[in-house]
Amino acid sequence: MTDRKIRVLVAKPGLDGHDRGAKVVARALRDAGMEVIYTGLRQTPEMIAEAALQEDVDVVGLSILSGAHMALAPRILELLKKNGQDQVRVFIGGIIPDEDMPRLKEMGITGIYGPGASTDEIIRDVREAVK
Amino acid sequence: MSLTKSILEGNRLALARLLTQVENDLTEGHSSLAELFPYTGKAHLIGVTGAPGTGKSSLVNQLALQYRKTTNKKVAIIAVDPSSPFTGGAVLGDRVRMRDLSGDEGVFIRSMASRGSLGGVAQKTASIVQVFDAAGYEIIIIETVGAGQSEVDVARLAHTTVVVEAPGLGDEIQAIKAGILEIADVLVINKADRPGVENTERALRSTLKLGHPVKRVFRHHGKTMAVDAPTTDPHFWIPPIVKTVATEGKGLNELVEAIAKHAAHLDQSGDRVARDRARLQSEMEILLQGALMNRFLEHIPQEQYGELLEKVFSRNISPSEAVKFLLNGNPK
Ligand code: B12
Ligand SMILES: Nc1nc2c(ncn2[C@@H]2O[C@H](COP(=O)(O)OP(=O)(O)O)[C@@H](O)[C@H]2O)c(=O)[nH]1
Ligand SMILES: [Mg+2]
Numbered sequence: 001m002t003d004r005k006i007r008v009l010v011a012k013p014g015l016d017g018h019d020r021g022a023k024v025v026a027r028a029l030r031d032a033g034m035e036v037i038y039t040g041l042r043q044t045p046e047m048i049a050e051a052a053l054q055e056d057v058d059v060v061g062l063s064i065l066s067g068a069h070m071a072l073a074p075r076i077l078e079l080l081k082k083n084g085q086d087q088v089r090v091f092i093g094g095i096i097p098d099e100d101m102p103r104l105k106e107m108g109i110t111g112i113y114g115p116g117a118s119t120d121e122i123i124r125d126v127r128e129a130v131k
Numbered sequence: 132m133s134l135t136k137s138i139l140e141g142n143r144l145a146l147a148r149l150l151t152q153v154e155n156d157l158t159e160g161h162s163s164l165a166e167l168f169p170y171t172g173k174a175h176l177i178g179v180t181g182a183p184g185t186g187k188s189s190l191v192n193q194l195a196l197q198y199r200k201t202t203n204k205k206v207a208i209i210a211v212d213p214s215s216p217f218t219g220g221a222v223l224g225d226r227v228r229m230r231d232l233s234g235d236e237g238v239f240i241r242s243m244a245s246r247g248s249l250g251g252v253a254q255k256t257a258s259i260v261q262v263f264d265a266a267g268y269e270i271i272i273i274e275t276v277g278a279g280q281s282e283v284d285v286a287r288l289a290h291t292t293v294v295v296e297a298p299g300l301g302d303e304i305q306a307i308k309a310g311i312l313e314i315a316d317v318l319v320i321n322k323a324d325r326p327g328v329e330n331t332e333r334a335l336r337s338t339l340k341l342g343h344p345v346k347r348v349f350r351h352h353g354k355t356m357a358v359d360a361p362t363t364d365p366h367f368w369i370p371p372i373v374k375t376v377a378t379e380g381k382g383l384n385e386l387v388e389a390i391a392k393h394a395a396h397l398d399q400s401g402d403r404v405a406r407d408r409a410r411l412q413s414e415m416e417i418l419l420q421g422a423l424m425n426r427f428l429e430h431i432p433q434e435q436y437g438e439l440l441e442k443v444f445s446r447n448i449s450p451s452e453a454v455k456f457l458l459n460g461n462p463k
Binding site for chain 2: 004005007026027029030031032033034035036037038039040042043046047050051053054055056083084085
């Protein structure tokens with residue numbers, strides 16, 4: 001029996017074109033031995049939930065630098081749940097003001113990361129979350 | 132409800148979960164696969180291969196759109212990308228080019244890492260195909276890694292292998308030398324909006340002539356006459372060349388038509404049945420080899436096996452002598 005690889009979907013929801021962070025994180029997770037499905041820019045919450053389902057991922061990672069996280073994150077969580085993927089852990093990175101963090105955590109976001117976040121820390125948290 | 136029952140009823144989450152079990156070779160997956168096997172054998176499998184950047188993913192996107200527009204068949208896409216040989220991780224990015232397909236319940240895209248396989252597809256791709264086939268996906272498109280050198284495994288798996296070339300990828304001769312044309316059932320020159328299409332087409336045509344029977348010229352009654360190649364041979368198929376612009380959806384009617392013609396040819400020549408049989412036989416024999424090996428090793432003391440291995444490592448006896456010894460008790 002082979003070991004089960006951690007599968008992660010890295011997505012950029014909304015109209016935000018900042019994709020450096022998403023790519024940095026995707027590569028870091030790959031280098032940590034994970035299989036990362038990268039969807040590219042301008043994904044709707046529906047597209048992200050659909051991809052998460054087809055790919056049967058353990059983790060969905062959202063990269064949002066546009067400020068639209070409070071609209072996008074709950075919608076994506078809701079769709080994952082509707083599809084029966086409650087067990088999927090959702091991480092967010094980008095520009096997330098401190099005051100939004102408690103509410104995001106409450107909704108069920110597992111980890112939140114801002115500019116300069118260490119990829120080692122992200123890798124450790126992802127591994128921990130899917131245990 | 133069992134996973135297989137849900138899958139046969141069209142449950143997509145159940146399908147996705149089984150794909151994971153099968154990909155990871157989990158025991159739960161084995162029994163589901165066995166239950167689904169009687170429902171397989173209906174799909175047409177299309178392999179899409181060619182060097183990175185030729186536009187395979189973009190073309191697969193358009194091809195799936197075209198099938199969805201013109202038929203009511205469900206389409207599955209298996210997109211294979213390479214795993215890092217150092218970390219075992221992978222970034223699977225083919226979905227980036229397939230965003231047009233989202234929102235259509237009749238399309239299912241699954242990304243796969245090659246996990247060390249070198250033939251362009253992953254070791255478990257064939258089993259993943261069986262799951263989709265049983266789940267009622269009548270068109271299954273497999274996009275290979277596209278390493279460009281020896282993507283032969285996809286040709287063994289697919290009914291119709293589409294080889295994608297593009298102008299301006301440098302040395303046309305290189306692609307042709309690599310022997311990838313030998314596996315082509317349909318040749319696509321994508322990026323036909325780019326300069327250099329004529330050169331690529333000329334290079335392809337001349338290589339096809341080398342590889343396939345063409346008009347033979349011989350002397351007859353003192354005159355030189357040309358005679359057609361032996362087209363009466365039912366197994367004879369010359370890969371058509373189709374020009375496409377995947378980013379604009381151009382040439383897709385022609386591509387779908389070429390694939391349909393090849394499918395009809397497979398039916399008429401009996402090659403579809405022959406290919407299916409050969410594939411299933413080899414699948415069974417590979418499993419048999421593994422099972423026999425396991426059973427054999429169970430009956431041999433580990434110590435004895437280890438000692439024998441040491442003798443081989445120290446060049447005392449050859450591997451072939453060691454096998455004879457294991458089977459007969461002496462190296463003769
Ligand atoms: C580079 C940059 C750009 C580049 C983007 C190039 C590209 N292809 O990515 C360009 C010049 C194009 C650009 C344009 C704009 N930008 Co700009 N940009 C930046 C800048 C300076 C750096 C972003 C960056 O690439 N950082 C490097 C990466 C590696 O870091 P990161 O993305 O933060 O990622 C890290 C973490 O956040 C986290 N992370 C990120 N994603 C994920 C995902 C997961 C799953 C996880 C676990 C972690 C994680 O881990 C990463 C590693 O540490 C930021 C300011 C800043 N300091 O952040 C502004 C900034 C993001 N931009 C901003 C703005 C306003 C814009 C524009 C609207 C400007 C304009 N008026 O035109 C446009 C919009 C472009 C668009 N289409 O969306 C604002 C956003 C304000 C806000 N949200 O409230 C910022 C914050 C600048 C500011 N202080 O005003 N920008
Ligand atoms: N000009 C042009 N570009 C194309 C065409 N098809 C694909 N591309 C571009 O070629 C690049 C690689 O395409 P992709 O589908 O990812 O290729 P793959 O690596 O073979 O899967 C992308 O930037 C596409 O937009 C085409 O027909 N014409
Ligand atoms: Mg591709």
